[in-house]
Amino acid sequence: MPDTPVEPQQQADRFSRARQMQSVALLEDYVEMIGDLLADLGEARVADIAERMGVAQPTATKAIARLKREGLATARPYRGVFLTEAGTALADRVRARHRMVVELLIAVGVPEDVAEMDAEGIEHHVSKRTLAAFEEFLKNRE
């Protein structure tokens, strides 16, 4: 029965939740990016962050300000940006989830480059339970 009627309230909640996740998505992207830069280059400069995020430098500065507000990052002016413990943990989770989404997409037949593209948007909406299902699926196929 694909046509179970959906309660308006329930549906509204779903939309609210999706919007909520969206507001977290940017933080996740920045945190992961900063983690990557720290790993790759040993430091995360504002200019590099902006370049890789595809935004203007002041936009990155503002985003970093939000990360600081939320306790995910610290920054010494004109030095680099660093992740707090919470930031590092988030970055790790986000990175793992991203990889899992890409792998799942590839596993169901999505070309690798497309998988990589789409994952960038999809990943933020993948819940814990869905992630667990992905993991299980990848483990059990062959």
Added chain:
Amino acid sequence: MPDTPVEPQQQADRFSRARQMQSVALLEDYVEMIGDLLADLGEARVADIAERMGVAQPTATKAIARLKREGLATARPYRGVFLTEAGTALADRVRARHRMVVELLIAVGVPEDVAEMDAEGIEHHVSKRTLAAFEEFLKNRE
């Protein structure tokens, strides 16, 4: 080789693209919702749209204004909201994509209710090619 180095520019483009898709997501949600209401109730009132979208009524009014601007909907004040041909076509595409995403999630082991939840956010980031892969996957399994 999971560690193909990614060009900064390429990565930036991916993020830009994801942001771009995000701005379309709201339109898609509203259009699909209006389509559903028209089908279910024969009319789409602002109040119903707002309720089901989980937003305040003026927020829905504003979104509808954008739909009109973009040529997806028309509205007669104090009557209902209607979809243009383009709006109807978009609604159909969105609905089909939504169903496909839900089915794919279920097929890889995501519980139905979770699938329905997550699909709400995921669907907007599923490209044509990924959608095609999903379709193929669902057809070929068994």
Added chain:
DNA sequence: TCGTATTTATAGCCTTTGCTATATAGTGTA
């Protein structure tokens, strides 16, 4: 160490998506 070049921060503006409070227009009934 000075002075220029690079990098980051600030200022100021725009758009979108929310919100609440309030005005206004339709609807239906007495």
Added chain:
DNA sequence: TACACTATATAGCAAAGGCTATAAATACGA
């Protein structure tokens, strides 16, 4: 037909994310 009730529209505000232009701070070579 008039009035109350309901539905929609409008006004005005906030936060987020984006931009360009410009100021300020740092770094580094001469």
